[in-house]
Amino acid sequence: MTVPDKPTLDGLEDRWSTRWEADGTYRFDRTRPRSEVYSIDTPPPTVSGSLHIGHVFSYTHTDAVARFQRMRGKAVFYPMGWDDNGLPTERRVQNHFGVRCDPSLPYQPDLVLDPGAGGAAAGRGEELVSVSRRNFVELCERLTAEDEQVFELLWRTLGLSVDWSMSYATIDERSRRASQRAFLRNLERGEAYAADAPVLWDVDFQTAVAQAELEDREQPGAYHRIAFPRVGTDGDAVVIDTTRPELLAACVALVAHPDDERYQPLFGTEVTTPLFGVAVPVLAHRLADPEKGSGIAMICTFGDTTDVTWWRELDLPVRTIVGRDGRIESQPPIALAIPAAEEAWAQIAGRTVKQARRTIVELLAASGALLGEPRAITHPVKFFEKGDRPLEIVSSRQWYLRNGGRDAEVRAELVDRGRSLRWHPPYMQARFENWVEGLTGDWLISRQRFFGVPFPLWYRLRADGTTDLEAPIIPDEADLPVDPASEAPPGFTEDQRGRPGGFVGDPDVMDTWATSSLTPQIATGWEDDPDLFARTFPMDLRPQAHDIIRTWLFSTVVRSHLEHGQLPWTDAAISGWVLDPDRKKMSKSKGNVVVPLPLLAEHGADAVRYWAAGGRPGTDTATDLGQMKVGRRLAIKLLNASRFVLGLSPSDPGVGAITEPLDLDMLHRLADVVADATAAFEGYDYTRALERTEAHFWTFCDDYVELVKGRAYGSRGDGPAASAQAALRLSLSIQLRLFAPFLPFVTEEVWSWWQEGSIHQASWPDEAEIRGPLARGPAGVADVAAAVLGELRKAKTAAKRSLRTEVTRAVVVGDAETLERLRAVEADVRDAGRVEDLELVEGSDLSVTATLAPED
RNA sequence: GGGCGCUUAGCUCAGCUGGUGAGAGCACCUGCCUUACAAGCAGGGGGUCGGGGGUUCGAGUCCCUCAGCGCCCACCA
Numbered sequence: 001m002t003v004p005d006k007p008t009l010d011g012l013e014d015r016w017s018t019r020w021e022a023d024g025t026y027r028f029d030r031t032r033p034r035s036e037v038y039s040i041d042t043p044p045p046t047v048s049g050s051l052h053i054g055h056v057f058s059y060t061h062t063d064a065v066a067r068f069q070r071m072r073g074k075a076v077f078y079p080m081g082w083d084d085n086g087l088p089t090e091r092r093v094q095n096h097f098g099v100r101c102d103p104s105l106p107y108q109p110d111l112v113l114d115p116g117a118g119g120a121a122a123g124r125g126e127e128l129v130s131v132s133r134r135n136f137v138e139l140c141e142r143l144t145a146e147d148e149q150v151f152e153l154l155w156r157t158l159g160l161s162v163d164w165s166m167s168y169a170t171i172d173e174r175s176r177r178a179s180q181r182a183f184l185r186n187l188e189r190g191e192a193y194a195a196d197a198p199v200l201w202d203v204d205f206q207t208a209v210a211q212a213e214l215e216d217r218e219q220p221g222a223y224h225r226i227a228f229p230r231v232g233t234d235g236d237a238v239v240i241d242t243t244r245p246e247l248l249a250a251c252v253a254l255v256a257h258p259d260d261e262r263y264q265p266l267f268g269t270e271v272t273t274p275l276f277g278v279a280v281p282v283l284a285h286r287l288a289d290p291e292k293g294s295g296i297a298m299i300c301t302f303g304d305t306t307d308v309t310w311w312r313e314l315d316l317p318v319r320t321i322v323g324r325d326g327r328i329e330s331q332p333p334i335a336l337a338i339p340a341a342e343e344a345w346a347q348i349a350g351r352t353v354k355q356a357r358r359t360i361v362e363l364l365a366a367s368g369a370l371l372g373e374p375r376a377i378t379h380p381v382k383f384f385e386k387g388d389r390p391l392e393i394v395s396s397r398q399w400y401l402r403n404g405g406r407d408a409e410v411r412a413e414l415v416d417r418g419r420s421l422r423w424h425p426p427y428m429q430a431r432f433e434n435w436v437e438g439l440t441g442d443w444l445i446s447r448q449r450f451f452g453v454p455f456p457l458w459y460r461l462r463a464d465g466t467t468d469l470e471a472p473i474i475p476d477e478a479d480l481p482v483d484p485a486s487e488a489p490p491g492f493t494e495d496q497r498g499r500p501g502g503f504v505g506d507p508d509v510m511d512t513w514a515t516s517s518l519t520p521q522i523a524t525g526w527e528d529d530p531d532l533f534a535r536t537f538p539m540d541l542r543p544q545a546h547d548i549i550r551t552w553l554f555s556t557v558v559r560s561h562l563e564h565g566q567l568p569w570t571d572a573a574i575s576g577w578v579l580d581p582d583r584k585k586m587s588k589s590k591g592n593v594v595v596p597l598p599l600l601a602e603h604g605a606d607a608v609r610y611w612a613a614g615g616r617p618g619t620d621t622a623t624d625l626g627q628m629k630v631g632r633r634l635a636i637k638l639l640n641a642s643r644f645v646l647g648l649s650p651s652d653p654g655v656g657a658i659t660e661p662l663d664l665d666m667l668h669r670l671a672d673v674v675a676d677a678t679a680a681f682e683g684y685d686y687t688r689a690l691e692r693t694e695a696h697f698w699t700f701c702d703d704y705v706e707l708v709k710g711r712a713y714g715s716r717g718d719g720p721a722a723s724a725q726a727a728l729r730l731s732l733s734i735q736l737r738l739f740a741p742f743l744p745f746v747t748e749e750v751w752s753w754w755q756e757g758s759i760h761q762a763s764w765p766d767e768a769e770i771r772g773p774l775a776r777g778p779a780g781v782a783d784v785a786a787a788v789l790g791e792l793r794k795a796k797t798a799a800k801r802s803l804r805t806e807v808t809r810a811v812v813v814g815d816a817e818t819l820e821r822l823r824a825v826e827a828d829v830r831d832a833g834r835v836e837d838l839e840l841v842e843g844s845d846l847s848v849t850a851t852l853a854p855e856d
Numbered sequence: 857g858g859g860c861g862c863u864u865a866g867c868u869c870a871g872c873u874g875g876u877g878a879g880a881g882c883a884c885c886u887g888c889c890u891u892a893c894a895a896g897c898a899g900g901g902g903g904u905c906g907g908g909g910g911u912u913c914g915a916g917u918c919c920c921u922c923a924g925c926g927c928c929c930a931c932c933a
């Protein structure tokens with residue numbers, strides 16, 4: 001046993017993280033059966049995102065739970081995943097290297113690019129170097145590999161007890177195989193299907209996006225009152241209000257509520273569009289709101305999602321004018337008969353939506369069709385959560401997965417799944433249920449992007465060169481993953497690509513959620529490693545933040561429901577967010593993002609973890625340097641208290657030596673703490689486990705240690721000293737283990753002074769360790785001793801005297817029961833209080849009168 | 857418009873199924889070099905538990921209602 005003279009926290013992170021890796025301390029024992037395994041569906045962080053303190057926060061919560069379960073004897077399956085798949089990586093690669101993906105270019109095997117190769121203007125979209133899809137993907141892989149190392153360093157410094165041999169990445173071969181396999185099975189069962197339909201479209205990223213990735217943003221806009229002349233009348237007009245006058249040429253009808261008496265006479269008649277002179281019908285539909293605008297609306301293909309509903313339910317034609325790049329098409333959607341219309345079109349063709357709006361408003365004003373001035377408003381507009389411009393709606397062929405959005409029965413099944421999941425905190429289930437019940441359509445999983453898992457499909461080209469989309473060519477599961485863009489389907493050769501009678505590959509990739517919704521399957525080796533899968537799936541815990549319940553959590557439940565007919569895990573622990581010190585949400589644009597590594601360097605990992613562990617499940621928590629300082633003090637206190645305890649005697653007198661009433665009472669109180677902390681942890685309330693442990697520890701240091709210090713040094717002989725020494729050691733052992741999930745470094749350091757092996761493989765304390773061998777003894781004596789000692793201290797402090805001051809005489813008044821307890825620990829109290837003469841007087845409330853020795 | 861959460865000392869928060877005179881940490885004030893720890897120790901001041909109403913012998917703790925803050929969702933003409 002070696003107890004350092006001057007224990008320190010410095011360097012513990014390096015020393016122990018290295019040691020743990022070398023010893024395989026956190027290696028998953030895959031010989032254990034499912035019942036002895038605790039498996040965690042770790043959130044794969046987006047590696048191309050920036051590191052921030054929020055990562056440290058939520059991952060610490062999970063790690064504390066993992067360490068608790070490991071100490072309880074479970075084989076903990078705690079892999080790390082990296083989310084490197086998808087748009088964030090593409091965007092980062094584009095900016096980092098100054099490149100753009102052009103799928104039409106050929107692969108350049110020797111392409112060498114340095115960061116910023118595309119020139120200083122990279123990112124402004126002007127001087128980007130175009131590279132082939134394969135080159136682009138290679139750059140993505142190169143950059144994410146670097147990003148992953150940065151994350152791994154952070155996790156190791158933070159002391160996450162992950163098994164690094166089980167890592168995966170959402171773009172790696174396993175993930176692509178699992179993702180494609182799951183999709184093909186969905187396809188076979190009819191759960192996946194392709195459809196040509198209007199979709200929400202980001203004009204910058206040039207891809208479709210899903211409902212779950214939308215967000216509303218308040219945008220300035222304006223109502224424009226526009227008169228539509230009625231066909232067959234002499235100058236009569238219908239006046240509509242619109243915020244999107246530029247879509248006039250895409251108008252296919254006007255619509256009002258069926259009960260709206262103002263417009264009932266018009267139903268079934270026609271009006272013509274101003275400027276373009278196209279005749280459109282006036283129709284009735286219940287979604288038209290008589291209160292909004294003039295109560296009658298222009299239906300365009302497509303201005304918003306209501307337009308899509310009207311278009312579908314009223315069986316209207318498609319007149320698309322906005323292209324996928326967000327610009328007005330070169331040709332009008334229908335023949336324009338009047339010359340003025342051709343002119344109007346010529347002025348907007350090829351322009352952006354914004355430019356076209358300005359032009360159309362000018363033309364309308366000039367023609368007299370615009371009534372009055374536009375009235376400025378702000379209104380919510382749908383954006384892709386990662387996008388910069390409002391979404392447009394375009395018709396295109398996309399892949400969908402049935403998620404209950406169009407099927408009440410499936411929806412009900414998924415709501416039931418959500419109800420059988422154990423949520424921490426429970427109220428988060430409401431978010432899940434709200435979302436499922438508010439779904440408006442199936443899950444759109446295809447993206448017109450490059451860095452993602454490709455759809456494992458090809459299509460035959462007929463003799464006339466047209467594509468047969470109805471019967472895709474499907475690979476064998478054994479051949480997955482496949483890349484249909486570079487591999488030929490079974491029975492074809494590469495030179496038949498794009499030729500009549502040959503084939504083409506499906507050009508799309510899956511959305512990143514379509515892969516990350518399979519993290520339980522990917523991590524546990526679904527189909528690839530049946531033995532591992534059987535031992536780890538379904539998993540125990542999904543830890544994640546509340547903002548992605550509708551995406552990650554829901555989609556994972558959907559995939560598992562469809563594939564396995566069960567939940568992917570039993571418990572979901574939902575963490576809150578980290579707010580900046582002023583309780584504002586952190587965001588890059590506000591510049592208030594707190595980066596974690598400097599904090600870890602300054603305060604130490606245990607201190608930062610201590611702060612993080614104070615955030616209960618579901619609770620948003622402010623970054624608090626003060627709490628980190630408190631955590632650091634706690635860690636230092638553990639070092640010093642341990643040094644004291646272990647320095648008292650070279651060996652442990654053993655539990656049998658514990659006979660003193662004060663020692664027994666203190667230990668049984670600790671047993672209560674053990675029971676409480678254990679129950680709290682079992683309910684995922686790690687914060688309470690820490691609070692209880694910490695509160696006991698300070699009482700232990702301030703009262704118990706002070707009370708027994710003299711006796712432990714031998715003031716009353718060997719027997720009483722041995723009792724104190726053994727009690728201190730047992731108590732220290734248990735308290736270190738209670739702290740180990742939170743403060744892995746300092747507890748391991750202290751453990752190494754006097755114990756074999758890692759504390760993180762030691763057993764979680766059990767109250768039976770105390771209650772088994774040790775009789776209860778007189779209860780409540782520790783409280784009485786501490787109370788009397790407190791009064792003695794108060795007397796000394798009030799007299800502005802040192803705590804070493806001798807008390808020549810102290811009179812304690814108390815009830816019979818209190819005095820009885822005090823007698824049991826009288827010697828310890830006199831020792832700690834330096835009381836020469838202690839008199840006990842029976843009375844009512846406890847009071848202590850102390851006479852201090854005169855000052856020198 | 858719908859849903860959820862929060863509102864307890866200057867600050868950050870505990871207060872579990874209602875019951876000994878409302879707590880902790882930080883901050884603040886006053887002291888103490890006490891042989892584990894001065895990056896420490898001891899002591900102290902400070903709250904009509906968001907407002908109102910109700911149930912109860914008794915309510916931060918349950919019910920109703922109002923207000924403020926935050927988050928999620930919503931068909932945005």
